[in-house]
Structures are given as structure tokens and as C-alpha cells.
Amino acid sequence: MMSRKMSVRARTFAVAGLAVAAALTLAACAPPGAAPEAPSTAKSGTLKVGFIAPTSGVFAIAGQQMEDGWKFYWDQAKNKAGDITVETTYEDDTGDVNQSLAKAKQLVEQDGVDIVVGPLIANTASAVAAYTFSQGIPNLEPVAASNNLTLSGANDLTVRTSSMGGTQANYPGGEWAATKGKAKTAVTLCSDYSFGWESCAGFKQGFEAKGGEVVKQLWAPNGTTDFSSYVSQLQALNADMIYVATAGGAPGPAFLNAYSSSGGDMDKLLLNCCALDQGTLVSLDKSGNGDKIVGVKSVSYWAEGAEHPATQAFVKKYTEATGTIPGAYIAGGYMTADLVAQVLKQKGLVVGADLVSSITKFKFDDSIFGKVSWEKGNNMVAPVYVREVKRHADGKLYNDVVAEYDNVSQFLGKDPQTVIDRDKSQPYTNSFQG
Amino acid sequence: MSNPLTRATPVVRSATGLIPTLSSRGGGRGTRLFQYLVIAAVVVFFVALPYLGVTKFQIGQTTTILIAAMAAASVSFLVGEAGLASLGHGAIAGTASYGIAWAYKQGWDTGLSILLAIALTLAVSFIYGLLTMRTSGIYFLMVTLAIGMLIYGLAFRMSSVTGGDNGLLLQRPEWINARDNWWIFYYLVLALLIVTTLVLWVVARSPFGASLRGVRDNEGRMRSLGYSVSGYKAAAFMISGFVAGVSGVLGAWNTQSVSPESVNVETSILLIVMVILGGVGTLLGPLVGAAIVILVKFTVSSYVDRWQTLLGIVFIIVILLAREGLVGSVTKLSNRIRRRRARRAAGGGIPEAGASASNVSHT
């Protein structure tokens, strides 16, 4: 028995050893010639786009809406920008980094796309941006909101086309609160992860720059469903203004329900883009709580009630066609499509670094966001609105504009290199708010 | 290695193995030769793959599958040999990923980074072993789940170290990253998969492995015989954890990023799914299971919107109909055919002594 076991074992080892040796020898030899990649821009006159969004998973609604906005533009334009056909392949990344990267690789290496649009979630956006840059492919980010995408993590081929970093988008809200909002003290409640940290930092800095004082900051972990513990704390602190920043989706309605049913003063609230996006308005109205949030204010780079002609035309067109009033995710997808189309019409079929520079140099005074341009780091410079919920004649809730701050930059008036260095060495956290 | 899923009684209590698997005794020299040929064929296939006109992207996919197979193998080892179904291996592999990414951020050189990653993984595995010492069955599952959640929480909160929810980006070491030598990484992964599988197999066939299976089947008796049950379990965890750690390092190099999702419960669950689909305790099971899950997740999902439903249904079907997993079922089927043939050859009455022995042995 022993000898039989030994010989079996020895034989196994021999086989295995051979296999390993063979593998390593082959590896050391001349490299295999892999089949050539699919050639890019196979048909002349076509721009191949790879679109990645989290259309399932926790962020499904955001991803779906971003995709809907983009699709809506091309459906209306019949996939054409002048003579150029735009062909989009859509992929779902479920909000997971590995999935996102795998899809990006597939789109770039197998499908041979010319540009990648998306994904949405901050860490997926950073990872994909790093990958596409290494492959020489431009990456357009319609709705990613992490500061570092266009600061310390910026690269020459990645553009944040139709959204803002969290700090950039909320700073004017702080300024407004201390001035027109007449608040001397404020408390903040933000989601306890990078988006919440950066948004709160923006509000706090803007508020304190205009003489206000943030008395206390509360941080709610992701996945908080019952906000009543925080609401009680906020009420007890009795500040002039309560700033709340959460991710899109469930937290917005959950917070507002808890706050209003607790007898909270709705006038004190200032929410961020995503806590009071159309999704929140619709879900609260649907459950019969819509009237409770009329008059509630928020700060965002997107306001569906903004009086710009381009904005109104888009909102009207989209609402009539789909029955949904466009929120920030839809607007972001649409605006990026609009931008790409205009650039292609102006410059013809450009790809790679040429496309990126054409985009960042494009003069876009009448976008649906208002007057936008791009700055160092390839970040969008655009208006930020302080909004108020109003019921329109059609019976639906809209975010109307109460104050407009134009040309808001991610550098917020400071020296760009200083801001970039700070972002690299000390990104905002719940203990460091700048 | 036998399959706890097919026993009629809970994992730890069974004394009967039911399926002769790839590494079982019995069945004669013919079976063994056949099994070795299959394995050799698989190895040759993977070695030759880049020469078969496959695209760089597909090699990349295969690399991902091989890395997942390594992690699945570590889980399969723990479930099969020690009877411990762990929902924590995602966290263990992920710890290695974080280790290597953090070391890269600090600018450490490759060798040191690898050492750190493996050391961290072993430490975490040890903690798992320590905290699960007194539990088994469903409670064991829950403890591993809880520890996994805690590690996820730490990855999320300790943002100065781990990058928080943004995670960390890293680069592969120079010698495997040069764009012209993209196939080096593939061969490295393949070689390491073969080596780690061999290591696990050797451990399983060693006296240690036999004692481990004794602990799995009857803790009480082993304890009364003087064996340190917790010691064996902890050791099993460390061995399994080591392999998971290697896969974690390779995984981080593969995607060049790490984030809290790497240590998520979902990752651990997918590993268990891979192991079940392929077949617990089989040599090729983890590979087959990993291939199915990865292909559905990454490739089928491009064509089928409801791929998660698909994965769930496949999973349910496998549990209901083919609990031995694909590889296990194939083996079971082929064994049944062989036995029938042997019975017919032997005059239709007396089953081959080796075959019946293989029915009750559980290696």
C-alpha cells in the first residue's frame, strides 16, 4: 500500500511539475501572437461609444436615468450628429468596481469603442478613468461627483462633462445660507462617505466664508433607513439652518418623512442635489406627502425650473415624451450627448485627445445647464442654483430657482495648484472639512 | 474529499461520504489514469490558450477566471476538508488586496509588498480561526459573516489608510506590466493556480488532512482521542487563508484597484456559489464554478438584462438537481457507468470490491 501510494504521488508530482515547467518555459519563449483587437472606428463617419452605468443594484435609478437622458438625445437626433453616426453600446456595472472595469475592458479591447461615457459611482469612475487613460481612450463622466476625478486624480483624457464635485456644487449653498438665508448658525447632516464628506465640506466652507458658524456636524452611515435619531438631534441643536446631503435614491424621502413627521421646521432645511432630486419629489408626492415639502430649499447645479430657454425647452420636451420630469441624472446624460453632438458637428469626427480638447474648449453658452465651460482638470464650470420646491400649474412638483451663482469653479477662488495638492495629501473626511 | 452537501445530516456530523471524487481511492488504475489525463488536458489547454488565436481581452477574462478559481479553491478546501462553510473569504482575500495596494501607495518594493499582504492575510485568517473556534454549522457561518461585515466597515471608515469608499488604485510590478509582455501576467496566474491547487491537494492527502477530516466528521471523538480540535481548525483556516491571500494579491494586480467591494459579503457569497456550482471537494470544481459565475456576471450580462435572475435560477437548479456541482455530477455519472460495465463484465452479480469500497470511503 505504501509503495503504491508513493508511486502514485510521485507520478502526480511529475505530471504537475512538467505542467508548471512547460508553462514557465513557454512564457519565457517568444510571446504568442494574440489575435488582433477589433479595429477602432471601423466605419469611417461613425463614433463608437461605450456607455457604462449602474442600471441594477443599489444605484439602479441613478444609472437608469443617466442612460435615459443620453438615449433620449440620440433618439431625437436619430443617432446622428451632422453626417456622423453615433453608435452606443450600453453596459451595466451594478455599481461594482470590478464589474465596471471588466465592462470598460470589453468595450475598449473587444468592441473597439472610441470613447467611454460613465460610469457613475465615484470609485468606479476613478478606476475606469485610470484604465481608459492607459489605453488612450477619452472618458466622459456625465454624473460622477467625486472631487478627485478632476483634481488630484485628473488626467488629460477624462472630462467631467455635466456635473460637479461635491464641494464645488455645495459651496454656494453655504454662501447663500449665511447671506440671503440670514442664518448665523448651522448644523449639517451628511452621509458618512466621501460624497457626503465633500458636500458638507463645500457647504461649511461657503457658510463660514460669509461669517456663519457650523455648530455641529452629524454623519449618517450608508444604509441608514431610519433618520429619526438624527432628526431628534438636529431639532435639539436648534440652529438657524440645517444642511443635509445624502446620495440619491432612498435616503432623501426617508429623511424628509422623518423630519416632517417629527414636527421639524421645513424652512430651516437646505438639502443637496440628490436628497431633493426629482426622484424624491415624485416619491413623496406619490405617497401623498408632496405638500409637506413645498417651499423646501436645496442647492444643485441642476434646476428643472431654471428660467433659461434651453432648460425649459428640454424639460418640456422630455416631460411630454416620457411623462417624467428630468432630474439631475437625466439632465447629465442628455447634456453630455448634446455636447458630443455639437462638437462633432463643429469639428467633424474627432477622437482621442483631439476630441477631449474640442470638448473642453467648446463654447457652450446655451446648454440646458446654462452657460458652461471647462477648466483645469477638465471639470465643468457652470451655474449653481439655490432651489425651492414649487407646485406648477400641471400639478407636479418642480425645483424652481431662488438664487443663481454663475461660473462656479472647483477651485472656488483659490490657487489651483494649492487645491490640487491639498486634495492629494488631505482629501476631505468626516474629521477634516477644510 | 467528500461533499457535505450530499450528506443527509448536517455538515459536521456525517460519517458517510457519498461520492467518489477525483481524488478518491477505488475505481482502479484505469479511473486514475483517466482522471489524470483530464487534468493534464485542462492544463495543456490553458497553457496553449494564447497561441490559439484568442484575443488579448479574452485572455484577460481568463485571467480573472483563474484568479477567482484560486479563491474558490481555498473555500472549497475549507468546506470539503474541514467542513467549514465560510462567508468570510471575500474579506480574507480582500485584505491581501488592500495590503498590496497600500504598500504600493507607500512606494514599497514588490517583494516587501507581497510579504505585507500575505502577513496581513494570515493575521486575519488567524483571527477568523480564533473567533470561530467554538462554533460550527450555521453559527460558524454567522460568525464569518459578522467578521466580514466588520472588516467591510473598517475598509469603509479608515479612509486615510484604505481610501474609504473610493478605494485605492495601484499598478502591477514593472516586470509583468510592460504592454508588450501582457501574457506574462496570464502565465504567472496560471502557474500560481497550479501550484496552490497542488499545495491544497497535498495537504488534503497528508496525515494532517486525514486528521482534519476526522475533526470534520466527529469532533467529539477526535477530542477524546487527544487531538486539538481548535488547533486543526485554525490551521485549516490559515492554509485556506494563505491561498485566498495569494488570489487577493493577484486580483489587485489584475484590476489595478481595490475598494470595499473587494471585502464585501457579496464577494464571499459568490465564492460559495462558485464552489457549489463546480462541486465541493473536486479538483476542477472551483475552476468550473468560477468560469460559470464570471462568464455570467461579466459576459452574459452584456446580452441579458436580467442576468442576476439567471444566476439565481442556475444556482437553484444546481442545488436542487446536481448538488455535487457540475464536476461532481460528471464524476458521479461516469462512475456509475463504469460500475455498471464492471458488473456486467463480472457476470452481473458481484460488484467490484474496489467500487463498493469507494462508495463508503471518504477521502
Add this chain to the structure above:
Amino acid sequence: MLDPVFIAQQALNGLSEAAVFFLLASGLTLVFGLMRIVNMAHGAFYIIGAYVGIAISALTGNLFLALLSAVVVVAVIALITEFGLLRAVRGQELPEVLLTLGIAFVVGDVCLWIFGGNPENLSSRAMPEGGFAIGSASFPWYKILVMAIALVIGIALAIVQNKTRIGAIVRAGVDDRETISAMGINIRWVFTGMFIVGASLAAIGGVLDSGITSILPSGGNEVLLKALVVIIVGGLGSVSGAAVGAVLIGLIDVFAKVWIPELSYFTIFLPMALVLVIKPTGLFGKKS
């Protein structure tokens, strides 16, 4: 933050959280106690119940009807699940857990497909208005109602378990399955019944919770995790354990958010980890 009114407010918050936890956990613990299954599809039943309840509440404006319809729909699905799928793997721990996991995958995805990703809430027409004043804030009547329902259900479960024949059968079945079968009682239908009861409790929890928070198709996993934490702390299989565990976790969670906010992510998992290490069977659990 030591003002008594504030503490009273937070205590109420904690108790209403506990009420929801109890509703979620009791179903899960009952199923485990009798059938030794950790039903990973428990969150899925919560979600289905919530969506059905929300739809009916919007249609009728009646909370009772919403609860009833949610329970009926989920009971049917639970019956099909148990009868069609789980019976095939009865008695084997790992396959049962994994099978319910597969079901959870499918249900979550199908819900996304049918209901979309927008957050949904219970219709306000089905909920009582206003609340009672406590300090300068108010505590909504709806949450009082939720706590009352949880209490009633808890008491009902206790009565059934201890004072009725079916309860006696279940208790006996927990301790000794073979004897029950030997007594001629069809244990398989008892199991089915228990599974349906567990799922129904999850559905009730879902409907009631949708008046407090928003429902997403992916919400089932969070819920399952919280329920698991409660039953592990309270003891797998014990309804009184679920009640005590729910109150403990609810209060710890709320007050930790006030006094030790740095640990607020961990407040739910640390008690669980501690219990698992010190007394794995939980506060009220029996040693198996």
C-alpha cells in the same frame, strides 16, 4: 445631550426602531427554531410585502387592507417556495441556506424589473396624521401604531406558542422531530405552515416599515442583515430573544448615534460579534 426630554425622544425613536426589528426578526427566528433554516430569502418577502402594501395603500387608503393583501400575496409565494423548492432539500443545512439565497437573487432582480428603481413609500392616506408633542418636537402617531402592532403580534405569538395545541406541536417539533412524526402529526405541513407564518411576518414588517423609510428593490439585503443581527443576539429560535434583541439593538443604535457617532456603523454589528464570541447561541438561545 443629557436633557431628559431629549433622552425620552431618543428612547422612543429606539423603541420604534425596535418594533420594526422585532417584526423582521421574529419571522426569521421562528423559521430557524423549527426548521433549522436560515431563510436568506426573508428580505425578499419583506420587499414583496412592502411593494404590495404600498400599491394597495395608494389604491384604498386603508392600512389594514394593505397589510392583509401583502400577507396574502407573500403567503402564497412562501407556500410555493417551501413546497416546490425547499422540501427537496429538507434537512440539509447548507443546501437550504443556499437555495434561499438563490431565491433572494431572483426576487431582488425581478422586483427591480417590475417596480423600477424609484424609492417608494406607504401612502399617507393609510397613515394616521400628526403626533403627540414631546418637548419642541412631535412623535408621530404612526410610529405608536407600529409599536402597538408589534406588541400585539409578539403577545399573540407568545400565546400561540405556549397556550395552544399548535404551539405545543411546534415546541415539541423544535426539540424532537422524530417523536412528532411518530405521533402521526404530519410534520411537513407544520413546517410549511411555519414558513408561511415567518414570511407573513416579514411582509407585515415591510408594509409598516415603508411608512417610516423608503423601499428599493435592493433593500432586502439590508433588512436581512439587520434581522440576522437581532436573532443572533437574541438567540436563534427564540421569539422572546428576538424581542429582547430588537429592543437592545434599537436602543444601542439610537444612542450610539448620539454619544459615540464614530462607531455608528459598527453599533449594529459589534453586539452581534460579541455575542457570537462569548455565547454563540445568543441570549435566549438553547445550546443545540
